[in-house]
Amino acid sequence: MLVIGCAFLALLACGVPVVFVLGASAVLALVTTTDVPVGIVSQRVFAGLNSFTLMAIPFFVFAGVIMDAGGISRRIVDFASALIGWVVGSLLQVACVAAAGLAAISGSGSADTAAISAIMQPQLRRKGYDVDFGAAVIACAGSMAQIIPPSLTMVVxxxxxxxxxGALFLSGIVPGLMCIVMLMVISYVHARKGGEAYRTRQPFTLRRLGQTGFAALPAAGMPVLILGGILGGVFTPTEAAAVSGFYGALVGAFIYRDLKLASLPGLILRTVSLSSAVMLIIGTASVFSWLIANANVPQMLGAWLSEVSSSPLVFLLITNVILLVVGMFLETIAAILILVPVMLPIALQLGINPVHFSLLVVVNCAIGTVTPPYGVSLFVAASVAGRPVMTVARKLIWPLLGLFVMLVIVTFVPDLSLFLPRIVGLIN
Incomplete structure (x- = not known):
């Protein structure tokens, strides 16, 4: 265990990509501390990927790519602008509302952040907004795609x-939307103190709301199709992901007509590139997790936590701290595959609902995507805005504080996330 830990930290400190850190440290530990043949690595990688449910990942990635290329993102932003553009600091409010809409379609926080940033940042700059604060808010709002279903993180x-x-998807709806509302409140307070630039507002008209709402209606059909199909038992999550990609292609090509059939090969190649990176991390992380399990880490951690406290709330607070720290340095899926197999058995022993625990992990991982030094959504937002990452990071204090408040609420009020799955009978 000491060898794998030292190798992991050393490679990570050297800037080696996480996927190679996981694989190399696992192989090194196998060679130096066990008699297990190295060939077991390929078997464990295959075992980690040998899941029909994981096939949902490339399909959801394809749906997100199609969403951006097919004009769905732009129409959702236009509708959000018509709906909330009359509020002080309207551009920030539009970014938050649009993030919620895109989250219900793409399932990828970095993709949502990139799409919203590309559309909103030029307007923020032109209107005289604080571009760094805008990038911070967009990064936090975009990360909600991990909490609001359908979410790639939730699938994993x-x-x-x-x-x-289905239960996990439903559990994320209320907390995810509450996080968006919290970011909107923080943006409003910032705008009230920001000067005249934030007072420029678009007049609200029912005509414009109706026009943009009608234009966005086909896009709104995607989350209805996904959740309705899964909860209604029409198709599995993997089939729902495939249907969402096909639906997005139809909408982009034949309704909006922004998607050209000639561009499909390039979009498919982009999907393959993004999906393969995720799947490779899952495969190598499964080897890492297997070694940790064989080293009896869950048992040792469970014994330590039992000595510290037998309270479920104390365990959840410790879990939050661990996940927040790990999320600063590790990619989301890698963190999940390493920590969840260790922490979940302890949570079950303490009587914690597995759906509640899983959602807490997702919320922590969403926050991790905007916390430096590794926050992916933060890097995307800063890059599109053309600003240094650390300059944007200094503006994260208030948006992140809002997300931390929501994390505490979700931790101490499990019914907030569990009442929807209970209503539909997916959990007791």
């Missing part, structure tokens, strides 16, 4: 935790 953690994907 549902497979690891052996919980219902």
């Amino acid at each position: 953690i549902a497979v690891i935790s052996n919980v219902s994907i």
Whole structure:
């Protein structure tokens, strides 16, 4: 265990990509501390990927790519602008509302952040807004794609935790939307103190709202199709992901007509590139997780936590701290595959609902995507805005504080996330 830990930290400190850190440290530990043949690595990688449910990942990635290329993102932003553009600091409010809409379609925080930034940042700059604060808000709002279904992160953690994907999807709706509202409140307070630049507002008209709403209606059909199909038992999550990609292609090509059939090969190649990176991390992380399990880390950690406290709330608070720290340095899926197999058995022993625990992991991972030094959504937002990452990071204090408040609420009020799955009968 000491060898794998030292190798992991050393390679990570050297800037080696996480996927190679996981694989190399696992192989090094196998060679130096066990008699297990190295060939077991390829078997464990295959075992980690040998899941029908994980096939949902490339399909959801394809749906997100199609969403951007097919004009769906732009129409959702236009509708959000018509709906909330009359509020002080309207551009920030539009970014938050649009993030919620895109989250219900793409399932990828970095993709949502990139799409919203590309559309909103030029307007923020032109209107005289604080571009760094705008990038910070967009990064936090875009990360909500991990909490608001359909979420790629939820698919992965549902497979690891052996919980219902439908139940986990439903558990994220209320907390995700509350996080968006919290960011809107923080943006409004910032705008009230920001000067005349934030007072420029678009007049609200029912005509414009109706026009943009009608234009965005086909895009709104995607989350209805995904959640309705899964909860209604029409198709599995993997089939729902495939249907969402096909639906997005139809909408982009034949309704909006922004998607050209000639561009499909390039979009498919982009999907393959993005998906393969995620799947490779899952495969190598499964080897890492297997070694940790064989080293009895869950048992040792469980014994330590039992000595510290037998309270479920204390365990959840410790889990939050661990996940927040790890999320600063590790990619989301890698963190899940390493930590969830260790922490989940302890949570079950303490009587914590696995759906509640899984959602807490997702919320922590969403926050991790905007916390430096590794925050992916933060890097995307800063890059599109053309600003240094650390300059944007200094503006994260208030948006991140809002997300931390929501994390505490979700931790101490489990019914906030569990009442929707209970209503539909997916959990007791």
